[in-house]
Amino acid sequence: MSRIELRNLSLAYESENKRFLALENISLSIESGEFVCVIGSSGCGKSTLLGVLEGLIFPSSGEALIDGVPITGTGPERSVVFQHYSLFPWMNAKQNVAFGIRQVNNASKKEANEIAEDFLIRVGLKDFMDKLPAELSGGMQQRVAIARALAVNPKILLMDEPFGAIDAKTRVQLQELLLSLWGADAERKTVVFVTHDTDEALLLSDRIVFMGPRRIEQEIHVPFERPRRESTFFSKPEYAELRKNLVSLFYRDVAQNIGGEEVLI
Amino acid sequence: MKKYILNVPNLLFVILAALVSFAPSRLDARNPMSPAFAFVIAIIAVEVFFLYKLKSGRDATATKDIAAFAYAALLLWELLTSKLDILKYIFVPAPENVFYVFVKFGLTILSGFERSMLLLTAGFSAALFFGVLLGILIGWTPRLRNAVFPVVKVFSTVPALIYTPYLVVLMPTFATASILVIFLGIFWSTLMNTINDVGTIDKRIIDSAKILNVKTKVMLFQVILPYLLPRIINSLSVQLNISVMTLNAAELIGADRGMGYFVKRSIDYANYDQAIAGIIFIAIVLTALNSLILVAKGKLIKWHY
Ligand SMILES: Nc1ncnc2c1ncn2[C@@H]1O[C@H](COP(=O)(O)OP(=O)(O)O)[C@@H](O)[C@H]1O
Ligand SMILES: [Mg+2]
Numbered sequence: 001m002s003r004i005e006l007r008n009l010s011l012a013y014e015s016e017n018k019r020f021l022a023l024e025n026i027s028l029s030i031e032s033g034e035f036v037c038v039i040g041s042s043g044c045g046k047s048t049l050l051g052v053l054e055g056l057i058f059p060s061s062g063e064a065l066i067d068g069v070p071i072t073g074t075g076p077e078r079s080v081v082f083q084h085y086s087l088f089p090w091m092n093a094k095q096n097v098a099f100g101i102r103q104v105n106n107a108s109k110k111e112a113n114e115i116a117e118d119f120l121i122r123v124g125l126k127d128f129m130d131k132l133p134a135e136l137s138g139g140m141q142q143r144v145a146i147a148r149a150l151a152v153n154p155k156i157l158l159m160d161e162p163f164g165a166i167d168a169k170t171r172v173q174l175q176e177l178l179l180s181l182w183g184a185d186a187e188r189k190t191v192v193f194v195t196h197d198t199d200e201a202l203l204l205s206d207r208i209v210f211m212g213p214r215r216i217e218q219e220i221h222v223p224f225e226r227p228r229r230e231s232t233f234f235s236k237p238e239y240a241e242l243r244k245n246l247v248s249l250f251y252r253d254v255a256q257n258i259g260g261e262e263v264l265i
Numbered sequence: 266m267k268k269y270i271l272n273v274p275n276l277l278f279v280i281l282a283a284l285v286s287f288a289p290s291r292l293d294a295r296n297p298m299s300p301a302f303a304f305v306i307a308i309i310a311v312e313v314f315f316l317y318k319l320k321s322g323r324d325a326t327a328t329k330d331i332a333a334f335a336y337a338a339l340l341l342w343e344l345l346t347s348k349l350d351i352l353k354y355i356f357v358p359a360p361e362n363v364f365y366v367f368v369k370f371g372l373t374i375l376s377g378f379e380r381s382m383l384l385l386t387a388g389f390s391a392a393l394f395f396g397v398l399l400g401i402l403i404g405w406t407p408r409l410r411n412a413v414f415p416v417v418k419v420f421s422t423v424p425a426l427i428y429t430p431y432l433v434v435l436m437p438t439f440a441t442a443s444i445l446v447i448f449l450g451i452f453w454s455t456l457m458n459t460i461n462d463v464g465t466i467d468k469r470i471i472d473s474a475k476i477l478n479v480k481t482k483v484m485l486f487q488v489i490l491p492y493l494l495p496r497i498i499n500s501l502s503v504q505l506n507i508s509v510m511t512l513n514a515a516e517l518i519g520a521d522r523g524m525g526y527f528v529k530r531s532i533d534y535a536n537y538d539q540a541i542a543g544i545i546f547i548a549i550v551l552t553a554l555n556s557l558i559l560v561a562k563g564k565l566i567k568w569h570y
Contacts, residue, residue: 014411054476080476089568090491099487103477132568148477 002077004030004053004188009062010050010174022048024214026062033188037201039246040211041253050160053192054080066156076104079149081162086145087133091180093120094129096187100148119147123177126243139170143177150181157182159193163200172230175203183227184193198246203233208246212253218245269319274329275283277336279310284343287420292352292359298347298364307364311335358538374527374546381524384440388447389508395454397497400459401485414460421457425450425511433519443515450511451504458500460491467570495569498562503557506535511549524550 011023022045029038038046040137046116052064055074064071066078080086087096089136103148107115120129123143133141142162163171182189190252195201201208201222208220224233233239283310315332322328339360345352367374403409405476429446436442438548466489473490516525523564524547531539 054477056472072475074478076478078476082469082473085467086473086476088470088473088488088491089570090494090566100477103341103479103483 004028004190005065005068006049006052006155007063007065010053011045011052011057011066012060021214022256023052023059026216028191028209028216028219031191035182035188035191035193035204035206035208036209038192038194038209038211039196039198039201039250040217041250042196043121044211046211048197049157050192050194051155054078061127067149069168076152077155079152079154081145081149081157081159082165083161087141087148089133092130092132093125093136093147095255096133096144097148097151098182101151104129104152106140111254115151116147116155119151122181123147137170139166142166146174146178153161155189157189157191159191159220161194161196164195164197171200175200176230179204179226179228182237198243198250199234201226202239202243202246203230207231210246210249217253219250266487268325269316271565272329273490274315274332274336275312277333277340278308278315279397281336281340281343282308284348286378286478288348290347290359290361290524292347292354296562298317298359300533301361303364303366303368304353304361304381308339311339317409344550351373355535356537357451358541360436362538363545366539367546370539374473374524374543377523377527378550379544380522380549381516382518384443384523385447388444388512389451389505390446390451391444392450392455392508393497393501393504396455399491400456401489401493403456403482404460405485408462414457417453417460418458423453426514429511430518439515439519439521442519443512446511446515447508450507452508455500455504460498462496463489466492495562495566498566502554505554505558506551509547513547513552 006026006028009026010021013020013022026049038049040046049058052059052071053066057077066075088099092100092194094113094116098109098112098121100114101115102109117129120126123146125140125143125147127134128140131140131258133144136144145162149159163174166174182191193201193204195204202224205222208222210218210220211218220242222238222241224236261264273364282305285305290298311332317330318328318332342360343446346354347361347397403413425446432446432449433439433442436445466526470488470492471484474484478487512523513525513528516523517529524543528540528543528547531537531543
């Protein structure tokens with residue numbers, strides 16, 4: 001439930017003798033409660049863009065605002081789920097979630113544990129609370145990460161290819177879990193979800209932001225009503241149409257990147 | 266059951282035990298032999314330990330090889346000295362006499378052990394505590410790190426053994442001197458390693474903590490410290506060995522009691538049986554401490570990088 005606004009944002013990674021422009025003149029607004037997917041080929045700057053919203057990287061020029069206030073660092077109104085390795089390997093599932101809770105509110109250890117248990121049950125990990133991350137499958141680890149992100153009740157949820165390393169079947173379950181958790185809130189959270197999977201973007205988002213190298217190329221409205229379910233969703237003709245457009249954008253982009261030659265994928 | 270009994274180490278054990286218990290000693294004519302029971306008890310202790318390891322340990326072949334080697338060495342020692350009298354007794358005492366030292370000088374050895382452990386614990390834990398604490402603080406603060414790291418690197422290359430004699434004369438008592446020597450012997454390297462480790466910590470761990478909005482104190486002691494703990498524990502064995510080495514070196518110079526002192530004084534008086542007993546004792550203590558570290562690691566750390 002917060003509005004995000006990027007204005008003429010550029011970002012260059014600077015090292016001793018190199019300067020690499022990763023984002024160039026990005027402008028984007030995301031409404032409160034909107035679910036936006038950022039999609040684009042690898043290396044085009046998606047994670048960099050999300051890093052700015054996370055408050056871990058800072059723009060070289062331009063502005064990044066949340067509810068009109070410039071981002072100066074991480075903040076309790078934002079939660080993040082990374083692709084890998086966001087859990088602390090020495091803490092079990094419950095401790096990981098409770099640790100997150102205790103950093104942002106003054107909950108006692110007991111209260112934090114209760115909230116953590118509640119969220120772990122919601123993501124379907126009732127029987128795995130005492131397991132260390134290494135004892136959980138990749139999908140289960142991401143469930144814990146989602147529980148940890150949601151347990152602090154953030155206004156904005158930032159997700160960087162959270163299901164990118166997960167097998168197809170589990171990914172569908174996680175997508176539906178995410179949608180149901182997001183849909184369950186009376187005041188919906190604003191979500192920025194990075195992916196390189198067109199089907200995932202179409203299933204999840206209200207709007208798809210298509211990125212080319214360094215910049216936003218196109219924004220695509222995804223009009224399908226909610227709740228959406230994987231099983232019914234993919235058979236719709238409008239869906240096929242949108243998907244075709246998106247895929248062709250993707251291939252055009254790939255073709256341009258490698259110099260206009262024909263590509264077979 | 267069969268595989269516990271029918272093996273080379275056990276065969277050697279029986280030969281050795283029988284030889285020590287029943288075969289006459291040629292040495293006895295010239296040099297009074299100490300009673301053999303202490304050595305027999307030691308052999309039995311080795312056998313018990315061997316059987317325990319064979320039962321609980323993973324690599325049975327290695328366990329057997331090590332035991333066979335140990336028995337072969339003891340057998341050779343026993344034959345060359347007590348049984349055949351080939352080696353010069355005065356320099357290479359018989360095992361019976363060496364192990365009898367533990368009976369005769371047990372109290373002296375124990376009081377030396379107590380003293381050495383006291384100094385060791387004090388110097389070792391202080392160095393570890395301050396090395397890790399300061400290392401994390403300095404490693405986390407880029408400006409401090411850039412200023413301090415080169416200096417620490419220089420200090421950590423100087424072996425403490427070099428200035429040990431100087432500290433022994435400088436400090437008012439031997440205890441304070443040896444605590445300081447042990448402290449300096451591992452403080453600089455602990456500090457340097459910790460600063461290094463903080464600098465090379467996985468960025469994803471730091472980012473995960475940052476996005477949870479941790480305060481600096483939590484970042485340092487609830488994220489970085491637990492993340493580095495396995496590395497710190499792994500370095501303990503090396504640090505412990507260095508500490509024992511520096512302590513023993515200090516004891517050669519100025520102690521009046523202690524494990525290293527016991528060896529030195531015995532050599533000074535040409536009591537080589539006592540000296541060898543003292544060396545065996547130090548080896549046993551060090552091995553026990555190292556196993557303790559391994560056990561602690563297994564209990565404390567249930568994950569790996
Ligand atoms: N820390 C960094 N220093 C220099 N270049 C970087 C850094 N991080 C990313 N890049 C570069 O910036 C570009 C965009 O990276 P990223 O945002 O991770 O892309 P994406 O997430 O879309 O795959 C890539 O070309 C990458 O090599
Ligand atoms: Mg990325």
